[in-house]
Amino acid sequence: MLETRELTVNFAAKSGGKKAQLTAVNKVNLHIKKGDALGLVGESGSGKSTVGRTILHLNKASSGSIIFDEQDITRLNSTDEKILRRRAQMVFQDPHSALNPRMTIMRSVAEPLILHTKLRGAALREKVGTLLEIVGLQKQFLYRYPHELSGGQKQRVCIARAIALNPELLVLDEPTSALDVSVQAQILEFLKSIQKELDLTYLFISHNLAVIRYVCNRIAVMYLGQIVEQGETEEIFNNPKHPYTKALLEAVPLPEPGQPRRGKPLVGDIPSPLDLPKGCFFNNRCEKAIAGVCDVAPVPTYTLEGGREVRCVLYDPETQRQTA
Numbered sequence: 001m002l003e004t005r006e007l008t009v010n011f012a013a014k015s016g017g018k019k020a021q022l023t024a025v026n027k028v029n030l031h032i033k034k035g036d037a038l039g040l041v042g043e044s045g046s047g048k049s050t051v052g053r054t055i056l057h058l059n060k061a062s063s064g065s066i067i068f069d070e071q072d073i074t075r076l077n078s079t080d081e082k083i084l085r086r087r088a089q090m091v092f093q094d095p096h097s098a099l100n101p102r103m104t105i106m107r108s109v110a111e112p113l114i115l116h117t118k119l120r121g122a123a124l125r126e127k128v129g130t131l132l133e134i135v136g137l138q139k140q141f142l143y144r145y146p147h148e149l150s151g152g153q154k155q156r157v158c159i160a161r162a163i164a165l166n167p168e169l170l171v172l173d174e175p176t177s178a179l180d181v182s183v184q185a186q187i188l189e190f191l192k193s194i195q196k197e198l199d200l201t202y203l204f205i206s207h208n209l210a211v212i213r214y215v216c217n218r219i220a221v222m223y224l225g226q227i228v229e230q231g232e233t234e235e236i237f238n239n240p241k242h243p244y245t246k247a248l249l250e251a252v253p254l255p256e257p258g259q260p261r262r263g264k265p266l267v268g269d270i271p272s273p274l275d276l277p278k279g280c281f282f283n284n285r286c287e288k289a290i291a292g293v294c295d296v297a298p299v300p301t302y303t304l305e306g307g308r309e310v311r312c313v314l315y316d317p318e319t320q321r322q323t324a
């Protein structure tokens with residue numbers, strides 16, 4: 001369904017009063033099969049949201065390519081861009097700012113239908129009412145305004161708007177992080193159910209590992225603009241390969257007070273995307289870093305048995321022989 005090849009996104013910035021280049025996404029390779037839910041996880045500022053926004057042309061790719069259903073969509077004309085909008089949609093992090101406060105719910109959900117279809121009048125109202133019912137809201141919400149809804153109800157409205165055109169791909173950018181914990185559970189359960197009912201493919205962006213584990217069957221772990229590990233969800237949770245993935249999982253709080261920590265907390269600071277390291281981007285924080293190896297040259301991605309992909313020299317056959 002979706003593949004990115006060496007996708008790179010740069011932004012103009014300033015460093016020390018001089019013009020500089022900030023690399024937000026650095027040669028990212030992702031692949032999502034139809035019907036899958038791929039979780040893109042990492043710390044804040046790792047480039048997760050930029051990947052999602054670039055796939056949907058809300059940001060411009062600097063280099064690399066985006067393949068959607070075997071078609072290169074990296075650069076599209078206005079006609080093809082409109083077709084993409086029908087087939088791929090985004091649910092944003094904050095439902096409060098995603099809805100126009102001056103528009104009724106009817107108008108907000110109807111907007112993509114007005115732009116892309118010929119539905120009008122009673123037929124349009126009926127379609128919007130059906131969409132609200134799909135997301136668990138009654139038709140009485142049609143003529144309410146966003147300030148009259150709770151956070152969870154607003155996010156359901158955003159989801160209704162996103163699925164209005166029967167898309168094949170949904171990019172979900174932290175769709176529950178702005179909601180109360182109890183409401184998060186309802187929205188996640190709902191997202192799982194409509195994925196099956198509507199045969200949707202998800203790119204689910206989050207920093208919450210528990211959320212990713214619940215919703216997604218595959219995970220891609222991102223650090224400083226790069227994918228450092230990618231594979232099946234349970235395999236990564238049960239046997240993480242990359243030192244950064246291990247550190248992320250070990251940082252998850254334990255449910256019982258007084259329990260010993262799973263591992264040591266990460267030390268050191270994340271390098272600046274304005275001044276990227278020569279070797280592995282994680283080498284200054286990694287306990288297993290090998291001097292003269294990890295800090296010298298860019299690290300390729302190694303494919304392990306079972307299809308797991310890891311960007312770490314510890315899985316280079318030559319390095320394994322030298323350190324054995």
